Amino acid sequence: MSACHTDKNTTMSDNFASGNLGKPEVAKTSSKQANIQLDNDNHNVTLDSFPLWRNWWYVKLNNVKQHRRFSLTIDDIFSAETPGWTNSYTPVYSYDKKQWQRFDENQVTSSTEDIGNGQQRQRISVDAKYDKNQVYIARFYPYTQQDFNDYYQNLKSEHQDKFDQGYIKRETLGESSVHHLPIDMITITDPNVNSGKKRIWIQTRSHPAETGSSFVVEGLINWLLSDNTEDADYALSHFIFNIVPIHNPDGVYDGNYRTNSLSQNLENAWVRSSSNSAVLSQDSPLENQILSREMFKLSKSDSPFIMALNLHSTQSDADRQAFFFPHFGRESLGYNTNEAQLWNNTIRFINGVRNNYKNEQGQPLIEATPDQGGRSFVTNTYPESWWWANFGDKVMAVTMETTYEKAGYQQGYVTPDRLRNLGVALMKSLIEYNQSSATFEANALLKEPALRSQLELNRPTEEQTKN
Numbered sequence: 001m002s003a004c005h006t007d008k009n010t011t012m013s014d015n016f017a018s019g020n021l022g023k024p025e026v027a028k029t030s031s032k033q034a035n036i037q038l039d040n041d042n043h044n045v046t047l048d049s050f051p052l053w054r055n056w057w058y059v060k061l062n063n064v065k066q067h068r069r070f071s072l073t074i075d076d077i078f079s080a081e082t083p084g085w086t087n088s089y090t091p092v093y094s095y096d097k098k099q100w101q102r103f104d105e106n107q108v109t110s111s112t113e114d115i116g117n118g119q120q121r122q123r124i125s126v127d128a129k130y131d132k133n134q135v136y137i138a139r140f141y142p143y144t145q146q147d148f149n150d151y152y153q154n155l156k157s158e159h160q161d162k163f164d165q166g167y168i169k170r171e172t173l174g175e176s177s178v179h180h181l182p183i184d185m186i187t188i189t190d191p192n193v194n195s196g197k198k199r200i201w202i203q204t205r206s207h208p209a210e211t212g213s214s215f216v217v218e219g220l221i222n223w224l225l226s227d228n229t230e231d232a233d234y235a236l237s238h239f240i241f242n243i244v245p246i247h248n249p250d251g252v253y254d255g256n257y258r259t260n261s262l263s264q265n266l267e268n269a270w271v272r273s274s275s276n277s278a279v280l281s282q283d284s285p286l287e288n289q290i291l292s293r294e295m296f297k298l299s300k301s302d303s304p305f306i307m308a309l310n311l312h313s314t315q316s317d318a319d320r321q322a323f324f325f326p327h328f329g330r331e332s333l334g335y336n337t338n339e340a341q342l343w344n345n346t347i348r349f350i351n352g353v354r355n356n357y358k359n360e361q362g363q364p365l366i367e368a369t370p371d372q373g374g375r376s377f378v379t380n381t382y383p384e385s386w387w388w389a390n391f392g393d394k395v396m397a398v399t400m401e402t403t404y405e406k407a408g409y410q411q412g413y414v415t416p417d418r419l420r421n422l423g424v425a426l427m428k429s430l431i432e433y434n435q436s437s438a439t440f441e442a443n444a445l446l447k448e449p450a451l452r453s454q455l456e457l458n459r460p461t462e463e464q465t466k467n
Helices: 147-160 161-163 210-223 230-238 249-254 284-300 338-358 381-396 414-433 462-466
Strands: 011-014 033-037 058-062 070-079 092-094 109-118 120-129 134-138 168-174 183-186 200-204 239-244 307-312 323-325 396-402
Touching: 011 210, 033 058, 058 070, 134 381, 147 161, 147 210, 147 249, 168 284, 168 414, 183 210, 200 210, 200 284, 210 230, 210 239, 210 307, 210 396, 210 414, 230 239, 230 414, 284 307, 307 381, 307 414, 323 338, 338 381, 338 396, 338 414, 381 396, 396 414, 396 462
Parallel strands: 033 070, 200 239, 200 307, 307 396
Antiparallel strands: 011 058, 058 134, 070 120, 092 134, 109 120, 168 183, 183 239, 323 396
């Protein structure tokens, strides 16, 4: 975190949680404009070969002239051979870090140009007038540990009776690597039902700037604790939800996009011990070791895991909908019985979400799934790889990626409320998943048109989003 003071009237800073003004030595302000240049997580030069990881910024402007045009320019410079993110996007702003709104499209311009020496510059410029002289501007809706703490306190005041009865519990599993911040787990279930439950694991923010998953979690928690809802009561009495709201608190605090404070990518570093697949080796980041220990401990309880949701957000084309990464495929494509069963279960759940998350015209707001997901994750070190190595098809482990801009078939931009609605759709689909047949052919939610080839999908691969 740093501060830029290059004009006596206007200042720019990132000395707050999740703040990031890129390269401090480049950032500058004047009374009419400010400029930043994106930098690697932790200003780590060894990450120069990963320019796509430079996609989070979040700054505070002080002493901006009210109701006068002010320009903020965000640059990223990278090799033409290894380009960074070149699509346009529409940032957000707030006067209090609580109420956020998008800029209008006509306030934002984007360009990509060659600047010589084999380099390109991607530029986003925001020209706007502000009602106050202090404004926060960010790549996407920020969501810090304090935001979750505030949300949790509001939740407690709204549902004090359920907190008192033990429906929801918060505990710290361990502390992060550098800042020693708590890695919390929220457990939600009906305490009056003591047997016959199944367990659901949900983790978010392995990549710190992928804040969409935090709003999804708010939505599903709100729905679970909603009063007088028969489906929510069913969910609470049949399942135990173990939710890790911020897996990477160091990265969130530092304003990183992809890594923790040690520049470790938590998502592809679930390195299993050669002697015991349930145990992560010392080569794995501490944050992952903390989660895996808890996951394995809970798996030994009387309530077995049946599902593990790994929630992310991804850079995408402007109209990309949220999507999943299923694994394996049908037996007819050469997969064995257990592999095909995991595929069938995953597709059944995904299409349940597609059925429950639609626009007003009834069109699904979840991307179609590929015709097969492949086996590559088995030999990788993803969270889903850990689940498969230890539980096979008994646990349906899958990643969901939300997006940042407009979601196809839906008017306007992705917003926190729309992401919360997606959390509700996940919960409704979970109930249908639990109540319906586990076989591919018998499930009415499975529709052939929901399957597409990889070429037709034209979306990021699992390797691109995780590695």
